[in-house]
Amino acid sequence: MTSTSATPAQAAPLSAATLARFAREVAKYPADQKQSAVMACLSIVQQEQGYVSTDSEAQIAAYLGMPAMAVHEVTTFYNMYNQHPVGQFKLNVCTNLPCQLRNGQGALEHLCKKLGIEAGGTTADGVFTVQPCECLGACADAPVMLVNDRQMLSFMSNERLDELVDTLKNHAK
DSSP states (O other), X not given: OOOOOOOXXXXXXXXXXXHHHHHHHHTTSOGGGGGGGHHHHHHHHHHHHSSOOHHHHHHHHHHHTSOHHHHHHHHHHOTTSOSSOOXXXXXXXXXXXHHHTTTHHHHHHHXXXXXXXXXXXXOTTSSEEEEEESOOSOGGGOXXXXXXXXXXXXXXXXXXXXXXXXXXXHTOX
């Protein structure tokens, strides 16, 4: 009996357009500090590919002249970088203590129940990913959430969460 081991798919080389965007970001820093553009480069890759693979991290590291592990540390530190494919709508619900005290965990659980997934999961149709996240800096407006790392929503009662899901479903591709 022979066994085969799956090899992860290697990301395509970075396109000329991507490299041009990297160059514009790197140009903002002194030549000896181009590693400062790492977050911008990660964002560019995520915008173009939907997530940041370990192969993409290695390509960014090579471009910036830094260890791949240093890029990986940035990717894994911030929850705005997706390390695997996510749904069309990524819903991050703050579960830090101030939000917890104002039903942040309940909001997360409500979304998961409504969508039929666990926290960190993606719906079978690929439309929604729901994740807990750390402080979004709007504690007085709790519970708060972030949609697709761009739009912050405050005072998210179960009714408002239901309205949000219904609205986003209507705009799904």
